[in-house]
Amino acid sequence: MRMPQQNSPFVSVLRREWGRMTSRRLYFGACIVLPLFCIFFMATIFGSGQMERIPIGIVDLDWSATSRDISRTVETVPTFAVTAHFSDQESARKATQQKKIYGYLVIPPNFESDVLAGRQATLSYYYHYALLSVGSEVRGAFETVLQPLSMGPIVSEATALGVSESTVTNFLVPVNVQSHPLYNPDLDYSVYLSHPFFFILFQVLILLVTVYALGSEIKFRTGDAWLESADGNIFTAVVAKLLPYTVIFIVMAIFANYVMFGVLHIPFSCGFWPLNLTAVLFVIATQALGVFIFSIFPAI
Known part of the structure; x- marks a missing residue:
């Protein structure tokens, strides 16, 4: 009789983390609702782009x-x-x-x-x-x-x-001064504030979610089951656990770029591919920083 093939440790950790994510509304709010709110907030906070009233x-x-x-x-x-x-x-x-x-x-x-x-x-x-x-x-x-x-x-x-x-x-007034600001002729605040401010808030969210996702295993005393599902491989355990968050955060970052540069027409000097590639690297680097922080301060 042929035994059914078991899932690999990577897939086991991935399925286990997906079940944890979908079982708590906290993850839905932190990974989807809050980033969308930040995008909407930073896209509308400056109104016409200049301070008025x-x-x-x-x-x-x-x-x-x-x-x-x-x-x-x-x-x-x-x-x-x-x-x-x-x-x-x-x-x-x-x-x-x-x-x-x-x-x-x-x-x-x-x-x-x-x-x-x-x-x-x-x-x-x-x-x-x-x-x-x-x-x-x-x-x-x-x-x-x-x-x-x-x-x-x-x-x-x-x-x-x-x-x-x-x-x-x-x-x-013998000298008539004419001002011609380069790269931002309308003196629009959203041009140089909306995009970086969003990614600052977004980085804080990524750090918090990453540290919490790892720290919850210690907080709820499920670390042994987590490592067991990864077959004792800590690299597999960490990468598979954070992969769903990585995908969600990358989608949010690309959507933010589309809103800022596509809908709001903020000028930029490169194409969307290099811009989105930078966003992908930003998400991965921030998650790596979260793992580093958690490895030094494991208590949440």
Whole structure:
């Protein structure tokens, strides 16, 4: 009578791990749901690609027609969302420290009278620079909107004296600077943040799942059965155990590349094959790092 052929140790470990994966919803959430959530989150977090409607405040100490025009001009800037008007600088400063707003503009007392009388008038703005990207956006937007306002009185006075507006503008701003950013002309944050940020989160997930998959054998005291199914070969035991996770994570990485570079049209300088090959190596290297970490710190 011919005996049925038994499975090889590699297949035995593989089938055993597949049964463990499908018996607990934890693996489904960690291997599929969380990566998909990270892809969706990083693909939509930046919206149009630029920061818009950053909360700021205005401290109007003049209460004049000119100050109200300045406030309305600031409110039209897409970068800003004027969420509060303050009666003193101390309240605005506290709101900035509490991150209720990320900057505020101060219009000093007697601002309109100083402008009309030709005296020096100062508009001050403050911004929260603990968050560098937000602070840079607020500062750049303030400089952009206040530069024409600062030249307005001079241009009006010179025009009244018969000097053309273009002549005055060329005198005040003799050098016209044009900015042409390479590789990211739209200054889109998603171009250089979405893809790396996703793979940082994805790497953390791979490390956690790898360490847990190996450590659960010790935690639940099933290590002997695991090695027995691998016929005592630790290399076979580890590789066969991690293979299902490797396949799932590679599929997720390739899908993330498709979403980032295919759907969102993030520019890249190589083809999809080299890009996906890098993703495959990334998954394998991260799993190898997880095995190394577990070999040093086996207690989870």
